[in-house]
Amino acid sequence: MNGKKYIIGNWKSNKILSDVRSWFTKFNSLYKSDNKISLDNLEIVICPPFIYLPEADNLIKKFNLPISLGVQDISPFPQGAYTGEVGASQIADFAKFVLVGHSERRSNFGETDKLLFAKVDQADKNGLQVVYCVADNQTLIPQSVTMVAYEPVWAIGTGKTESGENAGKVADSIRGNLKTLKIIYGGSVNSKNITDFLTGNRLDGVLPGGASLDAGSFWEMIVNASRI
Numbered sequence: 001m002n003g004k005k006y007i008i009g010n011w012k013s014n015k016i017l018s019d020v021r022s023w024f025t026k027f028n029s030l031y032k033s034d035n036k037i038s039l040d041n042l043e044i045v046i047c048p049p050f051i052y053l054p055e056a057d058n059l060i061k062k063f064n065l066p067i068s069l070g071v072q073d074i075s076p077f078p079q080g081a082y083t084g085e086v087g088a089s090q091i092a093d094f095a096k097f098v099l100v101g102h103s104e105r106r107s108n109f110g111e112t113d114k115l116l117f118a119k120v121d122q123a124d125k126n127g128l129q130v131v132y133c134v135a136d137n138q139t140l141i142p143q144s145v146t147m148v149a150y151e152p153v154w155a156i157g158t159g160k161t162e163s164g165e166n167a168g169k170v171a172d173s174i175r176g177n178l179k180t181l182k183i184i185y186g187g188s189v190n191s192k193n194i195t196d197f198l199t200g201n202r203l204d205g206v207l208p209g210g211a212s213l214d215a216g217s218f219w220e221m222i223v224n225a226s227r228i
């Protein structure tokens with residue numbers, strides 16, 4: 001747990017193309033104007049809607065930003081006759097990370113363990129790093145998973161958070177004997193509370209949704225995390 005800390009921004013189904021361009025332009029100017037910050041201890045990831053992956057990829061390259069891309073979902077099938085789906089091999093052209101089992105997908109789209117395990121299988125076959133989202137320490141986790149996001153449902157988008165201490169305890173119980181399992185926390189993380197989650201080395205990062213939508217607040221989280 002002394003490795004890099006992950007800050008994984010989940011944009012959900014937000015933003016239109018012009019917003020995406022403004023976000024990266026603003027992030028770039030904040031990043032370039034702060035020449036003292038060291039990001040060596042951080043892995044910064046943004047998960048935009050699928051449709052903006054190519055544009056986000058172009059902007060990251062154009063501005064030479066220390067950001068990797070992730071996606072919010074993945075098809076449980078390989079590429080082929082699966083209308084409306086985006087397959088792992090297509091995602092792998094742009095992204096390194098994939099969220100699987102976010103509570104909004106479990107509740108709004110009825111995603112079951114069986115379906116989620118098939119998604120993980122597709123991600124594994126195509127070299128994508130899965131971030132497997134669970135609501136508690138009772139949720140089934142596929143064996144191949146190396147990174148889990150602990151996201152209590154009551155804390156998502158509500159402004160209410162776990163304490164860093166409690167999140168750390170739940171992380172320890174999810175981890176059990178699997179000492180190398182990375183666990184990040186999600187649920188109303190922002191620039192004010194991020195330090196609480198990242199100090200103490202029980203958590204490997206955070207998964208902010210709302211606070212990642214503005215490049216300024218996302219940058220503030222990065223600055224605060226870089227000081228830990």
Ligand code: PEP
Pocket residue numbers: 010012102151155156157158159186187188189207208209210211
């Ligand atoms: C999320 O998107 O997984 C999330 C935790 O959102 P928020 O930070 O807005 O609660």
